[in-house]
Amino acid sequence: MSQREVTAVIVGAGERGANAYGPRIHRPGVGRIVGLAEPDDGRRRAAAARFAVSSDACVPTWDELFARPRMADVAVVATGDTQHVEPTLLALARGYHVLLEKPMALDDDGCRRIVEAAEAAQRNVVVCHVYRHSHLFAALHRVVASGALGRVLSIQLAENVAYWHYAHSYVRGLTRRSRVPMLLQKSCHDLDLLAWIAGAPARTVTSLLRPTELTAANAPPGAPERCSDGCPHAATCPYDAVALYARLEPVLNDLARHDRLALRALAATVRRLRPVVQQAPLASIRRLAEWRRWPLTAVSDDASVAAVENALRTTRWGRCAWQVGDNDQPAAQTVDVAFANGVLASFTMHSSADRSMRRVRVDGTHGSAVGELAGLEQWLEVSDHKTGTTRRTDFPVTTDGHGGGEGPLVDELLRAVRDGTPAATSARDAWESHRIAFAAMRSAADGIAVRLDAA
Numbered sequence: 042m043s044q045r046e047v048t049a050v051i052v053g054a055g056e057r058g059a060n061a062y063g064p065r066i067h068r069p070g071v072g073r074i075v076g077l078a079e080p081d082d083g084r085r086r087a088a089a090a091r092f093a094v095s096s097d098a099c100v101p102t103w104d105e106l107f108a109r110p111r112m113a114d115v116a117v118v119a120t121g122d123t124q125h126v127e128p129t130l131l132a133l134a135r136g137y138h139v140l141l142e143k144p145m146a147l148d149d150d151g152c153r154r155i156v157e158a159a160e161a162a163q164r165n166v167v168v169c170h171v172y173r174h175s176h177l178f179a180a181l182h183r184v185v186a187s188g189a190l191g192r193v194l195s196i197q198l199a200e201n202v203a204y205w206h207y208a209h210s211y212v213r214g215l216t217r218r219s220r221v222p223m224l225l226q227k228s229c230h231d232l233d234l235l236a237w238i239a240g241a242p243a244r245t246v247t248s249l250l251r252p253t254e255l256t257a258a259n260a261p262p263g264a265p266e267r268c269s270d271g272c273p274h275a276a277t278c279p280y281d282a283v284a285l286y287a288r289l290e291p292v293l294n295d296l297a298r299h300d301r302l303a304l305r306a307l308a309a310t311v312r313r314l315r316p317v318v319q320q321a322p323l324a325s326i327r328r329l330a331e332w333r334r335w336p337l338t339a340v341s342d343d344a345s346v347a348a349v350e351n352a353l354r355t356t357r358w359g360r361c362a363w364q365v366g367d368n369d370q371p372a373a374q375t376v377d378v379a380f381a382n383g384v385l386a387s388f389t390m391h392s393s394a395d396r397s398m399r400r401v402r403v404d405g406t407h408g409s410a411v412g413e414l415a416g417l418e419q420w421l422e423v424s425d426h427k428t429g430t431t432r433r434t435d436f437p438v439t440t441d442g443h444g445g446g447e448g449p450l451v452d453e454l455l456r457a458v459r460d461g462t463p464a465a466t467s468a469r470d471a472w473e474s475h476r477i478a479f480a481a482m483r484s485a486a487d488g489i490a491v492r493l494d495a496a
């Protein structure tokens with residue numbers, strides 16, 4: 042018997058709404074996108090065409106969308122970080138279930154309002170904590186829940202953010218100001234994983250923070266304001282925008298490091314041939330060299346060489362990373378958490394890793410688990426103290442940038458909507474990671490240990 046197609050509207054047809062979640066919902070026999078709110082004309086038209094949404098169901102803002110009677114089961118709220126609470130509350134008031142991008146809110150009060158509204162309306166609000174559904178963390182959670190490690194004593198987790206990812210998102214990008222703290226914006230995923238694996242609410246939180254290195258005082262002498270203006274340090278500066286966006290060097294370097302997949306030769310070939318293909322007389326051939334994925338999708342909707350070079354000359358993406366001036370996201374932050382069941386967790390986020398990756402270890406009375414998630418690859422090793430044996434699992438390659446978590450996250454919400462049952466994670470569950478982040482920010486600012494009561 043075929044299942045009912047779940048319908049959805051997208052609020053914010055940007056990178057996440059239109060490129061990540063839209064296509065995962067809009068599948069025959071699974072779901073259909075039937076409406077859009079997006080102020081950018083080009084993005085709105087492109088998403089309408091992609092999902093075959095009629096023009097009268099496409100509006101510029103969420104206000105206009107939610108002023109109308111409910112037109113779908115789900116609202117995908119994928120607007121920017123400061124714009125999550127209001128559309129979510131309006132969507133719930135109209136009776137939508139919500140797929141909500143993280144962070145759910147920028148303060149505790151915003152989270153509380155969403156949780157209370159979701160519970161009062163008896164609607165699912167699934168916050169996009171995609172890593173719970175990644176191969177690595179889903180398997181790690183199963184191992185812990187099975188009791189194979191005995192009683193869990195401690196968790197160590199590191200989010201190693203690549204130097205260029207940091208420069209892209211947290212120095213040149215929209216999230217360069219710490220009024221949306223990087224710990225909340227980026228690492229609420231990790232704090233969520235800690236709380237989920239610990240299996241208890243947080244009780245005490247402490248945190249330390251190191252300010253950014255990317256300041257004008259540290260800029261190499263004589264560096265111009267834009268990397269494309271003939272910077273004398275281009276050959277040695279890791280943050281050179283031309284190398285990052287026009288030549289895609291860090292992306293190709295990362296590809297080359299996938300040892301298990303033997304991608305070194307592929308990366309070398311792309312590096313050699315891409316400049317040649319970019320000069321081809323036919324536009325159809327030149328397009329083969331275009332990279333239509335993040336981080337270039339953030340820089341220019343048009344991926345041609347000319348458009349990218351123009352963006353580097355005219356937009357913030359071409360600015361010298363040392364001289365942006367109004368960026369204050371930290372170079373590193375540590376967070377220690379004592380959970381109500383005694384589990385101790387320590388988390389490090391930092392901004393200067395050779396490649397973006399997460400490392401985790403969980404130690405219990407009877408065993409240890411160690412895992413890594415980087416780029417396309419992830420693995421987990423589980424050891425038994427008594428027998429001395431270690432079992433290693435190499436997980437399938439994933440290309441969603443989130444360890445394969447995006448598909449299962451969406452599927453779980455669609456299942457819950459179809460079945461009329463609560464989704465596996467609630468808004469209240471997601472609130473816990475945010476509470477830890479708010480407490481950590483207070484701890485780092487005031488130099489105190491912050492105690493949390495039950496929410």
Ligand SMILES: NC(=O)c1ccc[n+]([C@@H]2O[C@H](COP(=O)([O-])OP(=O)(O)OC[C@H]3O[C@@H](n4cnc5c(N)ncnc54)[C@H](O)[C@@H]3O)[C@@H](O)[C@H]2O)c1
Nearest residue numbers: 052053054055056057078079102103119120121122142169
């Ligand atoms: N879960 C994850 O792992 C993950 C990964 C990346 C980003 N994110 C989060 O996803 C969110 C969106 O990020 P993005 O990269 O897609 O941003 P984006 O800027 O590409 O998209 C946001 C869109 O919202 C639109 N918008 C602005 N005002 C609006 C309004 N009033 N009504 C409707 N639409 C409006 C913008 O025009 C834009 O197109 C952010 O909060 C980000 O932190 C989550």
